[in-house]
Amino acid sequence: MRTLKSTLAMVAAVLLVVACGPSDKTVETSDAKAVASAENATTVAINTESSMITWIGSKPAGKHNGTIPITAGELNVEGNEIVAANFQMDITNLVVLDLPADSEYNGKLKGHLMSADFFDAENYPTATFEMTGTEIFDATKVSSDLDEPKTDNTPASMGDIMVENPTHIISGNLTMRGTTKNISFPATVTMENGTVKARANFNIDRTEWGLTFKERASLAEKLKDDFIYNTVNVGFELEAGTKASL
Secondary structure (H helix, E strand, O other), rough: EEEEEEHHHHHHHHHHHOOOOOOOOOOOOEOOOOOOOOOEEEEEEOOOOOOOOEEEEEEOOOEEEEEEEEEEEEEEEEOOOOEEEEEEHHHOOEEEEEOOOOHHHHHHHHHHHHHOOOOOOOOOOOOEEEEEEEEOHHHHHOOOOOOOEEEEEEEEHHHOOOOOOOOOOEEEEEEEEEEEEEEEEEEEEEEOOOEEEEEEEEEEEHHHHHHOOOOOHHHHHHHHHHHHOOOEEEEEEEEEOOOOOO
């Protein structure tokens, strides 16, 4: 009887997670768009030492978080506005922060993320972002609704995690695992003393980029995947400019 109860509970949890598809808890995605023009702009290199990507992955039983290094990139500025931008991320050097660096579990989690089930880092070692447009921030375009199964580790909604006092909505082509999707998200952009800084925090649906167990996966593996929320929190901090490039 105890086994039957455990099995029924597992099936019920799977159905809850599977029933939750993409919604306004994540950025909207569309096909890739033309990259923003920077013909008359000033180009400033991104400081890779002070710029980074952050991530949080969630499941009903817990969360993991870490960073992905930015290895190259540039911002294109006209006056006080960023008119174009691009940067490259090194997937192979993804870092898991919530588990001890030398622990077995840290190695297993990173190995899983690098595998063909998720980033497939052997074939797609880098990810890129190319800006396609920007506009002044409009709060009506960001929803705080969250349609996820409720647990202690339910991912936070877009409205809850976005940066304070956003100034712009930035659009761009995000490429991971050979798939490019255009996304839009709130960001805070500041320019002071020759240094440009941009910060953002938003949610994506990992399955839009194929970050999920593939058809070859066993039933047990697919059940594990169903226990991982599709929603992944992504943040970035960029710094570029006269001081940053010294």
